[in-house]
Amino acid sequence: MVDLNALIEKITPLDSGSVEQARARQSQLTKPPGSLGRLEEIAVQMAGITRSVVPVVQRRAVVVMAADHGVTAEGVSAYPKDVTPQMVLNFLSGGAAINALARQAQSDVTVVDIGVAADLEHPNLLSRKVRRGTANMAREAAMSQAEVLQAINVGVEVIENLAEQGLDLVATGEMGIGNTTAASALTACFLDVPVEYVTGRGTGIDDQQLAHKVRIVEQAITHNAPDAAQPLDVLAKLGGLEIAGLVGVILAAAARHIPSIIDGFISSAAALVACALAPTVRDYLFAGHLSVERGHRLILEKLHLEPLLNLQLRLGEGTGAVLAMHIIEGALRTHQEMATFAEAGVSNKNA
Numbered sequence: 001m002v003d004l005n006a007l008i009e010k011i012t013p014l015d016s017g018s019v020e021q022a023r024a025r026q027s028q029l030t031k032p033p034g035s036l037g038r039l040e041e042i043a044v045q046m047a048g049i050t051r052s053v054v055p056v057v058q059r060r061a062v063v064v065m066a067a068d069h070g071v072t073a074e075g076v077s078a079y080p081k082d083v084t085p086q087m088v089l090n091f092l093s094g095g096a097a098i099n100a101l102a103r104q105a106q107s108d109v110t111v112v113d114i115g116v117a118a119d120l121e122h123p124n125l126l127s128r129k130v131r132r133g134t135a136n137m138a139r140e141a142a143m144s145q146a147e148v149l150q151a152i153n154v155g156v157e158v159i160e161n162l163a164e165q166g167l168d169l170v171a172t173g174e175m176g177i178g179n180t181t182a183a184s185a186l187t188a189c190f191l192d193v194p195v196e197y198v199t200g201r202g203t204g205i206d207d208q209q210l211a212h213k214v215r216i217v218e219q220a221i222t223h224n225a226p227d228a229a230q231p232l233d234v235l236a237k238l239g240g241l242e243i244a245g246l247v248g249v250i251l252a253a254a255a256r257h258i259p260s261i262i263d264g265f266i267s268s269a270a271a272l273v274a275c276a277l278a279p280t281v282r283d284y285l286f287a288g289h290l291s292v293e294r295g296h297r298l299i300l301e302k303l304h305l306e307p308l309l310n311l312q313l314r315l316g317e318g319t320g321a322v323l324a325m326h327i328i329e330g331a332l333r334t335h336q337e338m339a340t341f342a343e344a345g346v347s348n349k350n351a
């Protein structure tokens, strides 16, 4: 089992030397300073993360963590919980949105059963069930402390195995009917805001169901009384197995100087927990996109992350994060391939 404190200690600040050299390179490229906007910042941040002045992102993966949620018994989703295992099989057959987008972005897709209630078997599935879905958080803690650590450990091991084969960039993905309810509860707790500010329609519930979902999240928080100063307590009581797994992914990637692209609302709730455990991790993160889900913007504001895309997505799976891989690649290609003023014989700005 991972020693979480030791892992957190490995997450060090970005390398300032690489940051400065990357900035110096940007200032020499054939463009007015700042004209490539956020692409310039991305290239510089990537240099600091990877400790390489001219980083590459050849080997890419999206880790899709799948799990069920006991709170679905309260009628908080527009879809039945059977969709979780059904979509896992769809990911494994290559028929989901994430598969199409990952093929386009030349990213591997790693599918992990970290807590799906049903039995699932497939040669390409990583079977790492911690338990068969969480307990109903409206009535009891979603998970025990031991289970939450086990789920984080799954994420850490997935990254360690991927990193051994070579990994330059990872995207977070998830699948779990009911998981926007868990993500809303976590967000309300960590941001200390009213539940209704951070509770949205998920897969598409109506106004009446939304009002009910808000009450269920409020009930879960009141009943479990998590200690907001103890991120693992909050995660165990209100979280999900896939969210805990993604906390492990985010922490382990940062410890190995691998950048993570965070997907939508649920992935961002995992990032919120990871940053509560290890604030330095934030510098290793990119926000892939801004989800339609209510509350996502508040998480990104709290983490001082600006989304790379805003496409009105609300699918999850890692779709927005994998789309954002193209933006990061663009930032690195210009950083690497553009000629300098001296190389191209272009006159620089008058001194």
Ligand SMILES: O=C(O)c1ccc[n+]([C@@H]2O[C@H](COP(=O)([O-])O)[C@@H](O)[C@H]2O)c1
Pocket: 076, 077, 078, 079, 174, 175, 176, 177, 178, 179, 180, 181, 201, 202, 203, 204, 263, 264, 265, 266, 267, 291, 292, 293, 296, 313, 314, 315, 316, 317
């Ligand atoms: O990523 C997002 O922002 C997002 C927003 C809404 C829904 N989802 C996906 O929809 C599922 C959760 O929705 P729900 O309504 O069952 O809580 C889960 O599988 C998520 O991947 C994802």
Ligand SMILES: Cc1cc2nc[nH]c2cc1C
Pocket: 079, 083, 087, 174, 175, 176, 203, 315, 316, 317
């Ligand atoms: C069909 C479907 C696909 C999904 N992918 C992620 N969450 C999902 C929820 C549903 C309902």
